[in-house]
Amino acid sequence: MWNPYDPLPARQRRAYGFASVALVLGVWTVLTAGSLVPPSKLPSIVQCGAAFARLAWDPERGESLLLQATTWSLLRVFVASVLVVAIGVPMGILMGAEPRINAFLSPLVDPLRSAPVVAILPILVMWLGIGETMKIVFLFIGAVVFLVPMVRDAMQAVSQQHWIAARDLGATPWEAVRHAVYPMAKPRIMDAIIVAVSVMWTYITVAEYVNADRGLGQLISIARRQSAMDKVFVGIGVIIALALVTYSLMRALKRALYPWESE
Amino acid sequence: MSEAQQAERTNDRAPNEEPASFLDVTVSQVVQEYPRPDGEGVQRILDGIDLELNAPTINMLLGPSGCGKSTLLRLLGGVRPIGVKSPTSGEVRIGGVPCNGPHDEAVMVFQRYANRPDLTVYENVAFPFRLKLWRARVPPAEQETRVQEMLEAVGLADKAELRPSQLSGGQNQRVALARALVLRPRILLMDEPFGALDAQTREEMQRLLIDLWKAQKCIVVFVTHDVTEALLLGDRVLVLSASPATIVDDFRIDEPRPRSDAWLMSTPVVQMKDRILQRLHGSKSHGQVRVSF
Ligand SMILES: Nc1ncnc2c1ncn2[C@@H]1O[C@H](COP(=O)(O)OP(=O)(O)OP(=O)(O)O)[C@@H](O)[C@H]1O
Ligand SMILES: [Mg+2]
Numbered sequence: 001m002w003n004p005y006d007p008l009p010a011r012q013r014r015a016y017g018f019a020s021v022a023l024v025l026g027v028w029t030v031l032t033a034g035s036l037v038p039p040s041k042l043p044s045i046v047q048c049g050a051a052f053a054r055l056a057w058d059p060e061r062g063e064s065l066l067l068q069a070t071t072w073s074l075l076r077v078f079v080a081s082v083l084v085v086a087i088g089v090p091m092g093i094l095m096g097a098e099p100r101i102n103a104f105l106s107p108l109v110d111p112l113r114s115a116p117v118v119a120i121l122p123i124l125v126m127w128l129g130i131g132e133t134m135k136i137v138f139l140f141i142g143a144v145v146f147l148v149p150m151v152r153d154a155m156q157a158v159s160q161q162h163w164i165a166a167r168d169l170g171a172t173p174w175e176a177v178r179h180a181v182y183p184m185a186k187p188r189i190m191d192a193i194i195v196a197v198s199v200m201w202t203y204i205t206v207a208e209y210v211n212a213d214r215g216l217g218q219l220i221s222i223a224r225r226q227s228a229m230d231k232v233f234v235g236i237g238v239i240i241a242l243a244l245v246t247y248s249l250m251r252a253l254k255r256a257l258y259p260w261e262s263e
Numbered sequence: 264m265s266e267a268q269q270a271e272r273t274n275d276r277a278p279n280e281e282p283a284s285f286l287d288v289t290v291s292q293v294v295q296e297y298p299r300p301d302g303e304g305v306q307r308i309l310d311g312i313d314l315e316l317n318a319p320t321i322n323m324l325l326g327p328s329g330c331g332k333s334t335l336l337r338l339l340g341g342v343r344p345i346g347v348k349s350p351t352s353g354e355v356r357i358g359g360v361p362c363n364g365p366h367d368e369a370v371m372v373f374q375r376y377a378n379r380p381d382l383t384v385y386e387n388v389a390f391p392f393r394l395k396l397w398r399a400r401v402p403p404a405e406q407e408t409r410v411q412e413m414l415e416a417v418g419l420a421d422k423a424e425l426r427p428s429q430l431s432g433g434q435n436q437r438v439a440l441a442r443a444l445v446l447r448p449r450i451l452l453m454d455e456p457f458g459a460l461d462a463q464t465r466e467e468m469q470r471l472l473i474d475l476w477k478a479q480k481c482i483v484v485f486v487t488h489d490v491t492e493a494l495l496l497g498d499r500v501l502v503l504s505a506s507p508a509t510i511v512d513d514f515r516i517d518e519p520r521p522r523s524d525a526w527l528m529s530t531p532v533v534q535m536k537d538r539i540l541q542r543l544h545g546s547k548s549h550g551q552v553r554v555s556f
Contacts, residue, residue, distance in 0.1 A: 161373070161375065161377055162377060164342045165371075165373065165377035166394075167342050167365060168341055168342045168365050168370065168371045169370065169390070169391045169394060169397075169442075169446075170365065170367055170391070170394055170396035170397065171394045171396075172394075172395065175393075175394050175395065179390070179393050179394070180379070183379060183381055184379075186381075258381065260380040260381050260426060260427075260428055261380075
């Protein structure tokens with residue numbers, strides 16, 4: 001007997017989670033240990049662990065390639081996030097608040113949500129070269145096309161009752177947006193930011209493929225060229241881990257900022 | 264077309280001018296039509312309402328469900344419906360000035376309290392002072408004393424730092440009432456403000472409203488579907504018919520408040536109550552079905 005609204009006890013939930021991960025690791029071990037799949041296609045867990053250790057600290061060169069790559073990727077995602085929030089959030093708020101601005105901008109913004117962002121990379125390279133600017137702009141575009149419509153929708157999802165109550169008290173339209181609608185939309189705007197940053201982590205490898213120049217994407221693309229599958233796995237694993245960590249941190253931030261939201 | 268109507272505010276007072284003790288409200292031949300939901304033509308909701316409120320009294324507005332009570336209330340200085348000409352014809356004057364939208368002296372209290380969940384009780388009551396209009400009218404020091412006094416008046420002084428989610432439904436409605444009264448409005452519009460409360464809390468709130476009103480008299484227009492509430496609170500009880508609505512009854516009640524159960528049980532009051540109930544239930548089906556009590 002089960003019921004979709006009945007939350008599982010924490011212990012049971014964790015047990016199921018462990019089971020799924022263990023299952024994948026188990027299949028992985030069987031496939032590699034029995035040499036069912038050649039190591040050039042699928043490295044073993046042990047190999048990946050060793051590759052991780054080497055990347056984390058290279059005693060011959062006395063440096064950590066992984067730390068360097070991670071720092072660069074983090075920096076790029078951070079800079080692009082700041083830009084996305086600084087430009088995309090106000091834009092979405094204006095679109096959600098003023099139908100004329102929405103009508104004017106949505107033909108430009110909405111189709112981009114399903115545009116092949118990766119395909120614009122060559123264009124960006126032609127326009128902006130292969131340096132940092134191109135990478136940041138690419139991450140920015142990839143994320144902002146998701147963020148802006150989500151922020152607009154967050155504004156429009158606020159019940160009109162809040163607007164009416166503020167207008168009745170004598171608020172100007174702008175005051176009603178600022179003091180009644182926007183504060184109610186904040187938690188969902190934060191959700192939009194969380195999605196946008198998560199999207200950036202999926203695009204980081206693409207951004208760093210061109211002109212392999214430090215970063216996790218570069219680490220992966222070099223490893224791929226050397227057919228070092230274990231390093232490719234490590235690179236992907238680290239990106240997933242970073243994405244998870246930023247996601248959890250931002251979720252925690254959201255809960256701390258808007259404790260009233262769940263009611 | 265709706266833009267101009269919606270944005271228009273009526274203001275009849277310079278920022279530092281003292282308010283007159285009350286404003287008179289005159290509704291003449293007001294008709295309100297709305298487009299039908301199926302898009303076929305219009306339906307008439309209010310059908311020539313005439314009403315004069317010329318003293319600071321409590322006016323209870325009763326009527327069958329969906330007859331246009333909220334629509335009429337909003338015409339008396341609240342936010343007009345969006346996207347419709349409102350009123351369709353006729354005129355509302357407040358203090359002799361035609362009123363075409365939210366009026367600065369009229370404040371509305373809704374059934375679903377519009378308290379901001381992220382603000383404390385204090386901040387919610389002080390909310391209007393975030394707006395230019397009220398900042399210009401009330402100096403900061405007075406804002407603070409008014410909020411403090413209001414919190415004490417509604418019995419929430421010790422809850423000032425809590426958030427709406429930490430309050431009961433009745434306490435939340437007190438916050439909404441305090442936020443309206445802190446502006447000392449001359450017209451207080453209440454749309455089934457206690458409709459969502461349990462019977463006991465509703466009685467408490469009714470007593471509180473009377474006390475607050477005695478301390479700070481203004482024109483109250485109070486929509487309710489509870490006939491007993493109307494009889495307990497009103498100087499005047501107005502009954503609307505089913506839409507297209509007209510005012511079909513207009514009782515004046517002189518009994519001082521608070522009104523006792525004995526008074527409520529007295530023959531003339533019971534008769535009045537029966538008559539109103541018949542209006543409310545009978546008129547819904549144009550008198551074909553009579554409900555007896
Ligand atoms: N903006 C609008 N556009 C179209 N129809 C509307 C609009 N506002 C109200 N109506 C319709 O007008 C009628 C009266 O609405 P109103 O809310 O004034 O009634 P009410 O007496 O307050 O009802 P209730 O007892 O449910 O509170 C209803 O049939 C409603 O559907
Ligand atoms: Mg109503």
